[in-house]
Amino acid sequence: MITKVHHVGVVVRAIDEALPFWRDTLGLKLHKLELIEEQGVKAALLSVGDSEVELLEPVVSDNGVARYLERKGEGLHHICFQSDDVERDLADMKAKGTEMIDQVTRVGIAGRICFLHPNAMDGALIELCQPLDDYAVQHPAGAPEAV
């Protein structure tokens, strides 16, 4: 079950140039800034109530974020919904025939995650996530075997 908007992902050309607007003009609190080498992005997480804005800057030229920036320019990239059981929700969606980018969950910035395919929902890119501490309670032995 989806419980809330976990974050909204925004693709930017340069986090350094974007931060003054999001942090200083909008007044959102920056709580994490990191380079995620294996995903080829720099990410800045800013708190807004119980949710976050996730600024994403590509640091390589051959990943989804870089291609999005080249094709569409800066802007809203995805919405991430928090699930109380991401494995069950992924299984339910696949059973309903929903087109997925990720056929199995993986670890991302927001916890245990999977992306739906934009074809599934009118061109909007949607991510599901479950924070890792919550996930570990349901899956103490780690992720279930991929089927």
Next chain:
Amino acid sequence: MITKVHHVGVVVRAIDEALPFWRDTLGLKLHKLELIEEQGVKAALLSVGDSEVELLEPVVSDNGVARYLERKGEGLHHICFQSDDVERDLADMKAKGTEMIDQVTRVGIAGRICFLHPNAMDGALIELCQPLDDYAVQHPAGAPEAV
């Protein structure tokens, strides 16, 4: 001050065709479906935790939503942050030189609202809102005179 993500706006070609995904597959609760003639849109509001997804379908061809659909196709359109004082936040942003679409607040689906210009923040369209009942406490005589 911004207090939370009020909603994320998604432009769709036809709400009737989009609803099965958002309501039935994602399981979000539809709590309002309305035709807003003066804005030229049909809107569906779905609850997700303390926030909403707002599906927008243009019913005319000459407004921003229709032009967005024609130019970019379906997808994430804007993010709306709730403010605890939308007049003060608008004044602050203008004082900081932020480019605005709306120079004064107006009544929208989410309450008393204003849109920032996408130039202001890296191509992402941002709306500020304050629910009308909350706004009325601070402005019992209505909106302040436009300056």
